Amino acid sequence: MKQVNQPTKARILLIGLVILACLLLIKPSYLYAKSVLAQLLLNHAWQKSLVQNGDNDHKYLPWQWADSYPVAKLSYIKGNDHSVKNWIILAGMTGRSMAFAPAWLEDSAKPNQYGNTVISAHNDSHFDVLESAELGDELVLEDRQGKQITYRVATIEIVAEQNSEPYLFQDETMLTLITCYPFTTTNTAKSQRLVIQAVAIETVF
Amino acid sequence: MKLSPTFINTLIISGVLIINVAGAFLSMESNADEMTNNTNLDPREVNRDSVQEVILDEVSLNDVNSGTLLFKQNGKAQFLQAPQLKTEVDITINGIVANVKVKQKFTNTSNEWQHGVYAFPLPDDSAINQLTMRVGERVIIGEIQEKSQARNTFNNAKKSGKKAALVEQHRPNLFTTNIANIPPNETVEVELVYFQQVSFQQVSFQQASANQQETNLGNNLGRNLDNKVGEFSLHFPMAITPRYQPNRAENFTNSSNTTNTSRTSSIQKSVIDDSLPQLSFQTTKQQGNNQTIDLSVNLFSGAELSQLNSINHSLISTNKATGHYALKLTNQPMNKDFKLVWQYQQQDLPQVLNFQQSYHDKNYGLLMLLPGSLAGTLSGAGALPQASDVTKNKEKASRELTFILDTSGSMAGNSLAQAKQAFKYALSSLQAHDSFQLIAFNSYPTQLFSAPVAASNQNKEQAWRFVAELKATGGTEIKSALDLALKQKVSAYYKTQIQTGIQTEEQASDFLAKETQEKDVEDNNKLQQIVFLTDGAVGNEAEIFIELAKNIGNKRLFTVGLGSAPNRFFMKKAAEIGRGSYQFISNQSELVKEMNSLFTKLSQPVLTNLALNIAQGNNIANQGGVKQGNIKINTTPNPIPDVYAGEPLFLSYQMTGTQKLADNINTEVSGIYQGKPWSFSINDAIADNTIQNEEFKSSAKPKAIPQKVPAPDLGISLQANATIPPLATLWARRKIADHFRQLMLYKEPEAKANIIALALEYHLITPFTSLVAVEQKISRPANQTAKAKQLTNTLPAGQKLPSTALNWQLQFNAAICLLLMSVISLMLLPVREKSAKKS
Missing domain, CATH: 3.40.50.410 (von Willebrand factor, type A domain)
Known part of the structure; x- marks a missing residue:
């Protein structure tokens, strides 16, 4: 009796573990999947808002219950191998919008306009590629009017999270990308930020 | 072979550990990459063999706690601290603004020529107005100049390469400027004038007030403010205490491109480029035992103070006139920061304090409206007969x-x-x-x-x-x-x-009778x-x-x-x-x-519908840029906000054209106090370079009896030189902030021009102007450029950068690990069962 019972117990235990593991998988997978899948929907909304560029104020919501809207499209071109990454940027730097896409700080300059445009995203979803960012890499920002401006990475810095300097207004058309640092996998909040600043190659203002 | 739970646990833990270790290893690799990136030292190093005669303290810019002259060292991020001879500080406070004049003397005790950096940690909410440095016969004067549009501030940053290896505790308010070629045994004199806004906060204040429950407004809300008292404070950094710290990468980015001598620039570069982390700990001895400071403060409060204290020092205070206090501190060792704290006497009724200074034929003023303690509740002052009278008559405005x-x-x-x-x-x-x-x-x-x-x-x-x-x-x-x-x-x-x-x-008088009819x-x-x-x-x-x-x-x-x-x-x-x-x-x-x-x-409004009026004869013109004859008053903020209990209002204004008409003008602040009109006249002759100090107690009735106080005899420091009066600076700063908002909002090009014009006139550093140190009396006109500081910060204090990590990976990895292991063990189970049966 006992001989038979032991493996059954173990089996129940193991099945329980499998279920536990699956449950544990749900949240992280959901978080990551959200960030990937949202880009598809966002792309759609972005195309729509590009087509209707006459109507500036209309906000094309990527899905019906969305509380943000796409404002720009950012392409990251790595200097040496010319690999390209594209993201649709959402307005409003809230945790909610950053879960789906890189987010634009509404206080900062509007995309492709004179001033400092600040965009941030999670370092383990969209902005993971920034870990290998180098000076001279190029960023192309396309605004809702369809205008494209190329920015060149000029500084890469790591700052403490209390440092508000990346938000500073600059007398220049430029782009500031912010993501958490370091890129190591942890479960705790990171107190440092990687700040990449890029300057427009052609002058606008 | 049994699969005990502990065994499974061990398996899981070890699995997670392996992943963690692997992750850490990977990240170490990437860190190593960054480190190697930083080893590109500038090859053009000069003056490598400079040996110090005197042992000086090594510090980094982050350690600077007070005005300090630092000597650059080749190939090192650390600086040597120059011995300080004397420090003299003159502080003049007008209401909520202060002008601080710092005179410091340093020597180069070594037998070598030195390149120095003068660093001064500016207090919050301050701005450099003037800078003069004397090195032997050379005089370097700081000037505000428009930043050249063509210059790309990032050029230098590009050269510095990726300085990502180490994290800087950033010092946003550290003012630095370079002084090149300091001869051996020469004295360096630095004179710095800066504007500072006095900080104000509500502090808890224990008060034994048993008689609080009385009166018709005794709701529980008022009590929140009961034991709070408005406290003003001013801070001056003077502690020379370099901490024990690991050497770190220098955050010294020089945003200037001006031509230097080749020698200077190469040395500068070596400092900038040297971001190689040095992990040794630099121990520095406690300095400042032999360094002393003379400090004097002139505080024009405009009214009597209930408290005036220095937190770290004991000093002699003399009350020269009502609302004018003079403080002195002589030959004090520089080991503690100077912090002055003062409080106004609690008045029952709103108090208006007016300060004025003139600059370039214009008058600049500051109106301080202090809400009386009566506004919200009757605290300790409730015992006064006058106050309780008012309370009885008072009609609390509904909202x-x-x-x-x-x-x-x-x-x-x-x-x-x-x-x-x-x-x-x-x-x-x-x-x-x-x-x-x-x-x-x-x-x-x-x-x-x-x-x-x-x-x-x-x-x-x-x-x-x-x-x-x-x-x-x-x-x-x-x-x-x-x-x-x-x-x-x-x-x-x-x-x-x-x-x-x-x-x-009128309404108030027969309020009840007409209640229904006059609902609107x-x-x-x-x-x-x-x-x-x-x-x-x-x-x-x-x-x-x-x-x-x-x-x-x-x-x-x-x-x-x-x-x-x-x-x-x-x-x-x-x-x-x-x-x-x-x-x-x-x-x-x-x-x-x-x-x-x-x-x-x-729930506790004190004064509402405030306006600043110019009355000439019977004419009354409203504030906000309205002209009355020749006189014009501009206020910031405009329109004027209301005053609430416990929250004084600081209104800055500029008055033009008053000089000739001084006798005829009657300027007054008017508003509504507890549902009744209230006004207070702030007129009076406006003499050059003097501050009008008036103390005033208004009653709830429209007729006010001003208590005039003769204007104190001053002009001690204000007249002394062409320093821009702090009230003018305050006005210009607020004005620039307005323009700046316009610029951001509407992208108006004129706003930028306005900012530049204001910045040049009032010597202010903005995103478009920088303080450039121009060397006088020397063949080369421009030698060095001071680091341009960006003062405009759109973030409120205490704000953090967004949190940008989903942190999904760790849990994901752990879960996958667990899944794999349990599935494998599950699949192995039948095999084990068989072998168990066989045996």
Whole structure:
């Protein structure tokens, strides 16, 4: 009796573990999947808002219950191998919008306009590629009017999270990308930020 | 072989450990990459063999705690601290602004020529006005110059390469400037003048006030302010205590491109480029035993102070005249920061203090409106007979509160729950004669009542039930919500100050009799407050502002931004148009606390409908850039916000054309105090370079008896040189901030030109101008450029950069690991069963 019972117990235990593991998988997978899948929907909304560029104020919501809207499209071109990454940027730097896409700080300059445009995203979803960012890499920002401006990475810095300097207004058309640092996998909040600043190659203002 | 749970646990833990170790290893690799990136030292190093005769302390720029001259070292991020001979500090405080003059002497005790950096940690909210440095016969004078548009500030940063290896504790307010070629055994004299805004805060103050419960306004809200007292403080850094710290990468980025001698520039580069981490700990001895400081303070408070203390030093204070205090500190060792703290005597009634200084034929003034302690409650002062009289006659103005609550999806969870709590508190702060309205909005606004209703218990309960069921979902359409709030009964009641005042009094007298008939008028009489809470985006700001300016009428708008997303330009500007205040709450957990204090404040208005008028004979012209003959008064902020209990108002103004007409002008502040017109005349001859100090006690009646105090004899430091008076600086700074907002909002090119013009005239550092140190009396005209500091920061203090990590990977890895292991063991189980059976 006992001989038979032991493996059954173990089996129940193991099945329980499998279920536990699956449950544990749900949240992280959901978080990551959200960030990937949202880009598809966002792309759609972005195309729509590009087509209707006459109507500036209309906000094309990527899905019906969305509380943000796409404002720009950012392409990251790595200097040496010319690999390209594209993201649709959402307005409003809230945790909610950053879960789906890189987010634009509404206080900062509007995309492709004179001033400092600040965009941030999670370092383990969209902005993971920034870990290998180098000076001279190029960023192309396309605004809702369809205008494209190329920015060149000029500084890469790591700052403490209390440092508000990346938000500073600059007398220049430029782009500031912010993501958490370091890129190591942890479960705790990171107190440092990687700040990449890029300057427009052609002058606008 | 049995599979015990402990075995499985061990398996899991070891699996997780392996992943962690692998992760750490990978990250170490990438760190190593960064480190190697930083080893590219500039090969062109000069002066490598400079040996120090005297052992000086090694410090990094981050360690600088007071004005210090530092010598650069080749190939090292650390600096040597130059011995200091003497420090003299002169501080003149006018109300809430201070001019600080620092004179410091250093020597180069070595036998070598040195390149130095002078560093001074500026206190918060300060700006350098003047800088003069003397090295032997050379004189270097700091000038404000327009930044050349062509120069790319990033060029230098590019050269410095990736300095990502180490994290800098950033020092945002450290002023640094270079001094090249300091001869051996030469003295360096630095003279620095900076403007500083005095900090103000409410501090708890224990008061044995047993007689608080009396009076008709004894609600529990007032008590929050009971034991709070407004405290002003000024801080001057003078501690030379370099801490024990690991050597770190230098954060010294020089944003200038001006030509230096080749020698200088190469050395500079070696300093900049050297970001190789040195992990040795530098121990520095305690310095400052033999260094002394002479410090003198002239404090023009305008009224008597109840307290004047220096936190770290004991000093001699003399009261020269009413509202003028002189303090002296001589030969003090420089080991502690100087911090001066003062408090005004608690007055029962609002107090108006006026300060004026003239610069370039214009008068600059500062009006301090201190709300009396009587405003909210009767604290200790309640015993005074005069005060209690007033209380009896006092009619507490009723108000109408409209709360606009963002219920968009981003408010989900804690944010909305906290906002609800705050609203509950707001409801409890309403009295029976007040009225309120609630508008909740996401993609569409919803109003609870068709029109604002009386704050009866029944209505409050209904509102609370409504709020409790609100759910966070949908988008953020701010405009429609604001429109809805603004279009609720706009009245033309407060069109002119004086007329309004008279009407109010009439109404007040037979208020009860006419209550029903004059319902409309009564509504208009109410102070209409709109509290607007959002954590979301505001798109079409310009359009909203126009609407707002058109429809705001006599309503007050208070904006509360939650999180890091809200559009700060919008929130600030909207509150300014709406004569309210703005608030940013970055931390959700503080929402209830902050909102409660806002609602408490809103329940205790002291002076409303303030205006600055110029009266000439019988003519009265309103403030806000209205010309009266030759005289023109510009105020910032404009329009003038209200004064609430415990929150003094600091109004800065510029008056032009007053010199000739001085005798005929009668300037007065007017407003509504406890439902009755109130005014106070701040006129008087405005003499050159003097500050008019007046103390005044107004009564609730329109007739005020000013207590005049003769203008104190001063001009000690103000007249001494062509220093820009701090009041003018204050005005210019506020003006620049206004222009700056315009620039950001409407992208007006003129705004930029205005900023540059103002910055040049008032010697201010802005994003478009920088302080350039120009060397005089030497063949080469321009030698060095000071580091341009950017003072405009759109972030409120304490704000953090957004948190940008999903942190999904660790759990994902762990879960996968667990899954794999349990599945494998599960598959192995039948095999084991078989073997168990066999045996």
